[in-house]
Amino acid sequence: MATVAANKLELLQIADAVAREKMIEPGLVIEALEESYARAAKARYGADYDIRAHIDRKSGDLTMERVRTVVEEVEDHFTELDLEDGREIDPQAEIGTEIRDPLPPMDFSRIGAQSAKQVIMQRVREAERERQYEEFKDRKGTIINGLVKRTEYGNVIVDVGRGEAMLRRDQLIQREAFRNGDRIRAFIKDVRLEQRGPQIFLSRTAPEFMAELFKMEVPEIYDGVIEIKAVARDPGSRAKIGVISYDSGIDPVGACVGMRGSRVQAVVNELNGEKIDIIPWNDDAATFLVNALQPAEVAKVVMDEDAGRIEVVVPDEQLSLAIGRRGQNVRLASQLTGWDIDIMTEAEESERRQAEFAERSKLFMEALDADEMVAQLLVSEGFTSLEEVAYVELDELTVIDGFDDETAQELQTRAREALDAINAAATEKAREMGVEDSLFEFEGLTPQMIVALAEDGIKTLEDFAQCADWELAGGYTTIDGKRVKDDGLLEQFDVSLEEARELVMTARVLLGYIDPEELVAQQAADAEEAEGEETEEAEG
Numbered sequence: 001m002a003t004v005a006a007n008k009l010e011l012l013q014i015a016d017a018v019a020r021e022k023m024i025e026p027g028l029v030i031e032a033l034e035e036s037y038a039r040a041a042k043a044r045y046g047a048d049y050d051i052r053a054h055i056d057r058k059s060g061d062l063t064m065e066r067v068r069t070v071v072e073e074v075e076d077h078f079t080e081l082d083l084e085d086g087r088e089i090d091p092q093a094e095i096g097t098e099i100r101d102p103l104p105p106m107d108f109s110r111i112g113a114q115s116a117k118q119v120i121m122q123r124v125r126e127a128e129r130e131r132q133y134e135e136f137k138d139r140k141g142t143i144i145n146g147l148v149k150r151t152e153y154g155n156v157i158v159d160v161g162r163g164e165a166m167l168r169r170d171q172l173i174q175r176e177a178f179r180n181g182d183r184i185r186a187f188i189k190d191v192r193l194e195q196r197g198p199q200i201f202l203s204r205t206a207p208e209f210m211a212e213l214f215k216m217e218v219p220e221i222y223d224g225v226i227e228i229k230a231v232a233r234d235p236g237s238r239a240k241i242g243v244i245s246y247d248s249g250i251d252p253v254g255a256c257v258g259m260r261g262s263r264v265q266a267v268v269n270e271l272n273g274e275k276i277d278i279i280p281w282n283d284d285a286a287t288f289l290v291n292a293l294q295p296a297e298v299a300k301v302v303m304d305e306d307a308g309r310i311e312v313v314v315p316d317e318q319l320s321l322a323i324g325r326r327g328q329n330v331r332l333a334s335q336l337t338g339w340d341i342d343i344m345t346e347a348e349e350s351e352r353r354q355a356e357f358a359e360r361s362k363l364f365m366e367a368l369d370a371d372e373m374v375a376q377l378l379v380s381e382g383f384t385s386l387e388e389v390a391y392v393e394l395d396e397l398t399v400i401d402g403f404d405d406e407t408a409q410e411l412q413t414r415a416r417e418a419l420d421a422i423n424a425a426a427t428e429k430a431r432e433m434g435v436e437d438s439l440f441e442f443e444g445l446t447p448q449m450i451v452a453l454a455e456d457g458i459k460t461l462e463d464f465a466q467c468a469d470w471e472l473a474g475g476y477t478t479i480d481g482k483r484v485k486d487d488g489l490l491e492q493f494d495v496s497l498e499e500a501r502e503l504v505m506t507a508r509v510l511l512g513y514i515d516p517e518e519l520v521a522q523q524a525a526d527a528e529e530a531e532g533e534e535t536e537e538a539e540g
Contacts (some may be wrong), residue, residue, distance in 0.1 A: 012060045029124065030055055037062065041103065049080040051103070064103040070095055125306075132163040133193045136200055143212045144202070148182045158184055158202060165200035167335060173204050173272045174236040185270060187212060198239050204271075207231035210239060213270055217263045218244075218256055226252045229281040232335035234273050238324075240332045244281035253278045277332075285337060286310070292333040296322035299346055309340040315347045360384060367418040368411060377402070386422075390415035423447045435459045442505050442510075449490055456489055465507040472500035 008287050016026050037053035041064055044053065067080055070086035070093050085520065086093035087169055089525045093099065110224075146158040152168035167186055178184060185316035186202035187209035203209060211228045220226040221243075230242040256278045264276055282288040286301040290312055300313035314322045322343050325328050334341045344352075357379055364375035367386055381400050383389055389397075390412055397408035426447035427440070433454040438461035440450065447465075458464055460473065473495050474488025508514045 012055075012057075027057075030057065032122070032124070035059055037064065041288045045103070046078070048076075048236070053428070055308055062105075064105075066103055068099045068101075070097045070099065073294065102187065115383040116198070119536060124430055125415070135162060136160075136188070137191045137193075140188050141212075143185060143206065143209070143216070144188055145183065145185050148178045148180055148184055149176070150180060154467045156184070158186065160200065165199060165202050167202040167204065171201075171203040171205050173274070176204070176236065176272055186387065203233035205233065207233050207239075210241065210267065210271065210276075213267045214241070214256060214263075217258070217266050217285075220247075220252075221256045225250060226255055227281075230336045230338075232332040233274070234328055234332060237273055238275045238328055238332060239271075240279055240336045242279050242292070242336055243283040253280055260365065273521050279336070284338065284371045289333065289339065289341070292336050293322055293329065296329065298322075300349070301340075308338075309342060310337075311342045311344070311350045313344055313346055364389070370411070370414075374411075386415045386419055390419055390489050426451045430454050436461070438462075438463060442507060446493070449495075451488055451492055458489070461511060462505055465504060465511050465513060467504055469501040469504055473497040 014210075014440065016029075033054055034053040034270075037055075038051050041051045041053065042049060047065075052065050052067055054063050054065070055061070056063075059171075068081050070134050070399060072083070073093060074080045074082050076089075081099065083093065083095060086097060086099055088096065089099050089101075096337070103124045104388055145167070146160040149157045149159045149164065156167040156172065158165045158167055165188070167184070167185075171186075171189070186204050188200065188205050189203040189206055189208075190201040191199070192201075208231070209233050211234060214228060215221045217302070218226065221228060225246050225247050226243055228241060229244055231239065232241075233239040241256075242394060243252040243256055246256070250522070255263075264278065268274060268276060279288075279291045279294065279295060282291065288291065289301060290298045293312065293314075296314055296318045298312055298314055302311040302313075304311070312322070321329070330343055332339050337513055348441075357376075360379045360383075361372065361375040363386070364370055364383075365372060368375070368389070377400055380391065394408050397403050397411060398405055403411075425447065427450075430440070431451045433451070435450055435454050436459060439445065439453070439459065442464070445453075446501055453459075458467065467489075470486060470487050470488065472490045474491035475486050476495065488495070488500070494520075495503075505514065509516050
């Protein structure tokens with residue numbers, strides 16, 4: 001009996017030792033042993049039985065039981081019995097009571113021992129995976145140090161202490177090679193608990209990796225005095241980083257560069273010689289863009305907020321510098337600022353302006369039957385269309401040098417007559433195309449707009465009511481990270497998204513598709529949402 005007791009205690013000691021070695025709970029190892037004993041008993045008595053094993057956590061004593069549940073109607077005779085049979089064993093039994101029958105001690109064979117070992121190892125692996133996931137899931141977004149363990153198909157497997165992490169080939173800096181045993185520093189990009197265990201994915205190309213490196217090298221960033229607002233990288237080649245200081249006495253660029261460039265050089269060395277431009281952040285997008293295009297000088301910036309584009313004009317000799325080798329400089333500036341950038345030289349911009357000036361002058365000369373000087377004066381004063389000339393206040397024309405009341409009135413009369421002729425021609429064309437009266441009678445659409453709609457097959461009010469606002473006004477769609485232009489049917493007439501939405505909703509109300517009260521409620525909700533967004537931006 002002493003020998004048996006010793007064996008029992010030894011079993012507990014082994015379980016405790018395994019738990020300490022694998023850094024898991026001893027109870028998990030004991031549970032694995034109990035499961036293995038239960039499997040061995042099922043192999044002897046029958047797999048259909050519900051057999052449970054229990055090991056006393058103090059003495060190591062093993063007890064085996066067959067468990068059956070009391071039910072109203074027995075479907076499985078191996079695990080269930082009715083109330084009458086249950087009360088013969090336990091007079092207090094009720095529906096749902098578990099009847100436990102002790103089983104005699106078993107002599108576990110070699111096969112049973114092998115099965116027990118497999119169960120224990122499986123449980124230990126599961127516990128290790130769970131512990132590893134719990135340990136690393138909160139470290140996502142930080143930098144970790146490790147040792148290169150091996151390379152598989154270009155992917156680097158990194159030993160990170162209590163687990164392995166993968167640095168995929170596409171997350172390595174170009175021309176970077178590691179050998180087994182090399183020390184490596186990387187950014188924990190993701191931690192996922194998958195069926196085969198926790199997967200830790202590393203990156204050395206992520207912009208966040210550079211930001212974390214600067215946080216380690218620059219105490220002001222770690223303390224929150226300086227903030228990294230944006231990072232754009234061409235890994236292994238060049239990078240741009242936008243920084244701002246919340247202390248007027250600290251220069252954010254100088255702090256990141258460090259004494260004689262010591263701080264930025266430490267980051268450059270870690271990134272395999274990647275050149276880094278440190279740029280002062282500015283809330284004004286145009287100013288920040290000018291900074292981001294350094295070292296190129298910018299002469300002029302024109303922003304199109306709806307399109308998310310910025311047009312940049314640079315001196316002729318600065319064009320190649322602004323674009324950079326293979327477009328690298330402008331590409332990084334675009335990533336950093338979040339704007340699409342069009343770059344042109346001063347000569348190209350001047351040529352374009354002259355072409356626009358000539359085109360508008362020609363329009364006014366032909367439509368107003370005016371001489372070249374009058375047409376050029378109108379363009380010079382900012383008039384771009386016949387509608388503007390026809391319907392502006394008269395004094396906006398008389399302020400132009402050489403334009404008296406009589407001249408201004410004559411120009412407006414000619415502009416209105418030209419518009420009437422254009423509208424009449426458009427109306428005739430639309431009717432020839434089969435446009436129905438319902439669309440002509442709909443307020444808000446000009447004859448030219450109706451022609452543009454008819455060319456796309458929209459010839460009735462019902463057709464128009466089924467249009468989406470963006471189909472009419474146009475817009476931008478982001479595909480694979482790039483903004484792609486969607487041309488609108490009425491975009492050439494400067495119809496905004498809000499105006500297009502109102503036109504479509506009005507058509508739907510007229511046709512009875514929408515209750516007018518619902519429309520009013522929706523408009524109120526949209527206005528409230530827009531006001532909330534403006535408030536958030538102001539507070540931000």
